Amino acid sequence: MFALRRLIRFMVSLAVLVVASFAMIHLIPGDPIRVALGMNAPPELVAQRREELGLNNPLHEQLLAYIQQIFSGEFGTSFMSREPVGQIIVDRLPNTLALGVLATLVTLLVAIPLGMWAGIRTENGRNRGTEIGFTSTTGAAVAVPEFLYSIALVVVFAIGLQWFPPAGREGVASYVLPILALSIGPIAMVARLARVETLRELGTDYIRLARAKRLPEFRLYFRHLLPNTLTATLTIGGLLLGGLIAGSVLVEYVFAWPGLGMRMVESITQKDYPVAQAIILVYGAIVLVVNLVVDLILAKLDPKSMIKES
Amino acid sequence: MRQLLRTATGVIGLVLVTLTLVIAIIGPVIWGDEAEAVNAGAALQGASAEHWLGTDHLGRDIMARVLAAGQFTVTLAFLATAIGTVAGMVLGLLPVVLPRRLGRFVTSAVNALVAFPSLLLAMFTAVVAGLGARGAVLGIGVAFAPSIARLTQTLAASVANADYVAAARLLRVPRWRIATRHVMPNIAEPVILNLTTVLGGSLVAMSGMSFLGLGVQPPSYDWGRLLFDGFARIYVDPVVAIGPAVAIVAAGVGFNLIGEALARSVARTPARAKQGGRTAKAGKAAGSQPVEGAVLDVKDLTVTFPGAVTPVRGLSLTLMPGEIVGLVGESGSGKSMTANAVGGLVAYPGVVTSARMRLCGEELTELGQAKRRKLMGTSMAMVFQDPMASLNPALKVGGQLSEVSIVHQGAGPKAAWDRAVDRLGHVHIPDPEKRARQHPHEFSGGMRQRAVIAMGLMGTPRLLIADEPTTALDVTVQRQILKLLREVADETGAAALFISHDIAVVSELCHRVMVMYAGNVVEELPVAALATDARHPYTRALVASLPDMETDRDKPLASIPGHQPSPADVGAGCAFAARCALATDKCAESPPLDRTADGRAVACWHPVISKAEVAVP
Numbered sequence: 001m002f003a004l005r006r007l008i009r010f011m012v013s014l015a016v017l018v019v020a021s022f023a024m025i026h027l028i029p030g031d032p033i034r035v036a037l038g039m040n041a042p043p044e045l046v047a048q049r050r051e052e053l054g055l056n057n058p059l060h061e062q063l064l065a066y067i068q069q070i071f072s073g074e075f076g077t078s079f080m081s082r083e084p085v086g087q088i089i090v091d092r093l094p095n096t097l098a099l100g101v102l103a104t105l106v107t108l109l110v111a112i113p114l115g116m117w118a119g120i121r122t123e124n125g126r127n128r129g130t131e132i133g134f135t136s137t138t139g140a141a142v143a144v145p146e147f148l149y150s151i152a153l154v155v156v157f158a159i160g161l162q163w164f165p166p167a168g169r170e171g172v173a174s175y176v177l178p179i180l181a182l183s184i185g186p187i188a189m190v191a192r193l194a195r196v197e198t199l200r201e202l203g204t205d206y207i208r209l210a211r212a213k214r215l216p217e218f219r220l221y222f223r224h225l226l227p228n229t230l231t232a233t234l235t236i237g238g239l240l241l242g243g244l245i246a247g248s249v250l251v252e253y254v255f256a257w258p259g260l261g262m263r264m265v266e267s268i269t270q271k272d273y274p275v276a277q278a279i280i281l282v283y284g285a286i287v288l289v290v291n292l293v294v295d296l297i298l299a300k301l302d303p304k305s306m307i308k309e310s
Numbered sequence: 311m312r313q314l315l316r317t318a319t320g321v322i323g324l325v326l327v328t329l330t331l332v333i334a335i336i337g338p339v340i341w342g343d344e345a346e347a348v349n350a351g352a353a354l355q356g357a358s359a360e361h362w363l364g365t366d367h368l369g370r371d372i373m374a375r376v377l378a379a380g381q382f383t384v385t386l387a388f389l390a391t392a393i394g395t396v397a398g399m400v401l402g403l404l405p406v407v408l409p410r411r412l413g414r415f416v417t418s419a420v421n422a423l424v425a426f427p428s429l430l431l432a433m434f435t436a437v438v439a440g441l442g443a444r445g446a447v448l449g450i451g452v453a454f455a456p457s458i459a460r461l462t463q464t465l466a467a468s469v470a471n472a473d474y475v476a477a478a479r480l481l482r483v484p485r486w487r488i489a490t491r492h493v494m495p496n497i498a499e500p501v502i503l504n505l506t507t508v509l510g511g512s513l514v515a516m517s518g519m520s521f522l523g524l525g526v527q528p529p530s531y532d533w534g535r536l537l538f539d540g541f542a543r544i545y546v547d548p549v550v551a552i553g554p555a556v557a558i559v560a561a562g563v564g565f566n567l568i569g570e571a572l573a574r575s576v577a578r579t580p581a582r583a584k585q586g587g588r589t590a591k592a593g594k595a596a597g598s599q600p601v602e603g604a605v606l607d608v609k610d611l612t613v614t615f616p617g618a619v620t621p622v623r624g625l626s627l628t629l630m631p632g633e634i635v636g637l638v639g640e641s642g643s644g645k646s647m648t649a650n651a652v653g654g655l656v657a658y659p660g661v662v663t664s665a666r667m668r669l670c671g672e673e674l675t676e677l678g679q680a681k682r683r684k685l686m687g688t689s690m691a692m693v694f695q696d697p698m699a700s701l702n703p704a705l706k707v708g709g710q711l712s713e714v715s716i717v718h719q720g721a722g723p724k725a726a727w728d729r730a731v732d733r734l735g736h737v738h739i740p741d742p743e744k745r746a747r748q749h750p751h752e753f754s755g756g757m758r759q760r761a762v763i764a765m766g767l768m769g770t771p772r773l774l775i776a777d778e779p780t781t782a783l784d785v786t787v788q789r790q791i792l793k794l795l796r797e798v799a800d801e802t803g804a805a806a807l808f809i810s811h812d813i814a815v816v817s818e819l820c821h822r823v824m825v826m827y828a829g830n831v832v833e834e835l836p837v838a839a840l841a842t843d844a845r846h847p848y849t850r851a852l853v854a855s856l857p858d859m860e861t862d863r864d865k866p867l868a869s870i871p872g873h874q875p876s877p878a879d880v881g882a883g884c885a886f887a888a889r890c891a892l893a894t895d896k897c898a899e900s901p902p903l904d905r906t907a908d909g910r911a912v913a914c915w916h917p918v919i920s921k922a923e924v925a926v927p
Contacts, residue, residue: 009422013422016422020434024434024437024438027438028437028438028440029440035440123658124657124658124659125658125659126658126659132318132319135319135570136318136319136322136567139319139563139566139567139570140563140566140567142566143510143514143559143562143563143565143566143567144559144562144563145514145515145517145518145558145562147518147521147537148555148558148559151537151541151544151551151555152555154544155544155548155551159544159545159548160548166545204699205694205695205696205699205700206699206700206701206702206703207702208655208694208700209692209694209700209701209762209765210702211655212653212655212686212690212691212692213687213713213714213717213765214682214683214684214686214687214717214718215687215713215717216683216717219713219717223705223713224702224705227702227704227705228702228703228704242426242427243427243428243429245427246427246428246429246430247427247429249429249433249522250429250518250521250522253521253522254541264433265522265523265524268433268436268437268441268524269441269523269524271441273437276437280430280433280434280437283427283430284426284430287426287427287430
């Protein structure tokens with residue numbers, strides 16, 4: 001039931017996204033083609049591009065054609081490079097996804113144990129030093145944007161120490177710095193959350209009872225504590241994942257990573273609207289799918305969340 | 311402001327933000343000319359004594375440009391924040407103003423947008439509004455709006471249910487007026503507090519857009535744009551990127567730390583949980599011999615918290631097999647803390663000391679960790695007040711039971727599960743196979759309490775500690791649980807320590823009663839003597855305050871004048887003296903808990919001895 005409702009919500013959001021990305025080109029003030037090609041472009045070329053995008057047809061026909069395009073996996077042709085946009089996406093999406101998925105994995109695998117450790121260590125206000133160190137470090141780490149992490153990592157590890165390549169995607173080593181740059185901020189964020197959740201759950205009666213049962217610490221923390229801290233942590237973590245995918249745009253740019261984000265930035269600066277439109281749509285769709293999957297996993301993981309929903 | 315200065319993070323944040331703002335204000339005035347001074351001869355230099363951070367392609371000093379760019383950067387961040395806040399608050403207040411159906415639509419739209427990464431929204435807006443500072447500021451403002459709208463909505467919803475808003479609604483005050491007059495002033499503070507964080511976020515996001523070449527365009531420059539220029543050269547001169555990078559980090563981190571310190575100072579809740587404690591080694595040598603055959607034998611148990619707070623002071627307690635002992639007293643008398651101390655569950659700053667703490671003949675403080683864990687895990691069972699909270703919501707009930715056998719008795723999963731099902735059936739839970747596979751939320755309150763008791767029966771319980779196990783249940787369920795507890799005690803021969811503030815319940819269930827007052831036992835007596843033959847004035851007053859069928863309902867209920875001293879300020883002498891009608895100067899000395907031949911004990915200089923006993927020669 002919950003899954004169905006959630007699926008409907010997903011479809012609605014997707015529809016809104018499609019309409020929004022369609023509307024983008026029409027919202028540009030003035031003639032988008034003129035804006036894109038510049039004032040000196042020959043009128044024939046402008047007319048040709050207008051025809052290509054179907055901008056002369058009635059709006060509803062354009063929308064219909066746009067939706068058909070999406071279903072057929074075609075997104076028109078780039079203004080600049082004349083490549084088919086569908087091909088650009090097929091070529092570049094895997095690189096972006098690889099970065100996003102790996103960074104997410106790293107984030108969760110590092111942040112949740114870290115937050116739990118900090119929570120257990122600072123329970124009831126003991127180890128004040130750990131608490132202050134943890135909160136101020138993570139507080140500062142959250143505020144530093146990923147593009148600055150990227151630059152710092154490049155300067156230190158690629159240019160200075162020359163341990164990793166500074167740019168491009170060649171071999172395993174080239175993944176290290178982008179993934180690091182992408183996950184430091186989210187790690188700090190999720191670790192804080194995990195700590196707060198851990199502290200809250202440690203105060204509950206069922207943990208008291210589990211302690212009264214004299215369970216070994218490993219079992220107490222990983223079987224009894226962890227599942228209960230995961231719900232809230234993953235809910236925010238899911239939102240974070242969307243942000244992480246967006247953050248990859250900047251990281252890709254610094255590392256000249258051949259992904260969608262890099263191409264999106266290029267297309268926006270070059271006013272290559274068909275490409276920008278399609279990539280924004282793809283990014284949006286990824287975010288929606290990620291949120292859907294996170295919600296479904298949560299419902300499965302924690303039966304309470306379904307009850308809360310209904 | 312004073313709140314901010316109390317924490318180190320607040321101070322650091324304040325310093326960084328002040329620095330940023332000062333540079334923003336004076337930057338263009340002092341370094342403006344230098345930042346624009348073109349010197350083709352000195353183009354693209356690295357760091358030097360003259361140009362600390364090098365020069366750009368026109369030979370302009372990068373350091374001066376960074377300092378001069380502060381104003382533009384901060385202004386853009388303020389603009390984006392203003393746009394986001396206004397748009398967000400309007401969006402957030404709309405559900406209050408709009409008709410219900412439309413309002414709900416706005417709410418779900420906002421929720422959908424919040425999940426959408428702000429950078430994508432910003433890029434979308436930037437495409438539409440065109441490249442440049444205007445498009446980027448607008449985009450970032452729009453991108454922050456949904457989260458501010460959500461915050462506003464949450465706050466507005468909490469205010470909207472307040473009485474004064476309901477009253478205004480009854481008086482037919484127009485909706486928009488309710489929103490502006492009643493709701494807005496009451497949610498302004500948290501929204502404004504949130505602004506510092508948004509400001510930091512805007513600054514960083516704006517820099518990001520400029521860094522990608524999607525924000526500020528030359529000849530204008532902000533920190534992001536300077537970083538964009540420097541980035542192209544970092545392979546040759548990494549130093550040229552340092553200036554703008556440090557500036558962005560300092561400002562971003564500063565605003566964030568302040569926002570955090572502010573949020574914390576508002577929501578300062580000392581979240582003190584109740585366990586995780588530590589038991590100190592037995593203090594002094596045992597004054598007397600351990601009691602033979604006792605299940606639990608505690609002597610001079612004291613629990614202290616920092617600040618000389620002593621909720622339990624020198625308490626002694628002995629439980630024989632099969633005995634059900636009630637521990638009664640007002641709230642704050644230290645009953646639950648005693649249970650926690652015996653169960654080894656006292657909170658971290660608390661320190662537990664005792665001269666003797668023997669469970670089943672073993673001194674717990676001298677036992678190795680593994681042995682203590684096994685002994686306590688299998689022979690001691692605890693039941694807490696709130697059955698809704700004491701089972702783990704994420705785990706199946708059967709699994710929570712069976713793990714006791716798996717961990718402590720080395721049982722296999724299958725055997726442990728079978729025993730769990732058996733135990734659930736034993737506490738009269740119908741259809742135990744099915745129930746074991748369910749989660750706690752599928753159980754009723756009474757059933758959960760049964761499951762907790764069943765959990766205690768997984769091992770070979772010798773001691774059952776029940777801390778107000780029926781308080782959270784309704785009366786009929788209460789009876790069933792009491793009956794079950796008695797059944798369990800009779801059948802297993804375990805001793806039970808039953809903690810309650812309800813004398814009626816205690817007198818029904820227990821064999822022996824211990825009355826606690828201000829952290830100590832003041833009287834110990836058989837349950838039969840409780841109603842008519844209590845010796846301590848406090849016990850008598852406690853019993854007298856209990857209404858029964860013969861209580862004259864026209865008179866106010868009897869109560870004990872005065873208050874029980876808090877665990878922080880129990881003085882010397884009898885703690886009850888201040889409230890006692892029989893108190894004399896003698897009561898300034900602490901009365902010992904004197905044990906009499908009939909197995910009773912009372913800590914009082916002036917015990918009330920009933921006539922029947924006085925008559926005995």
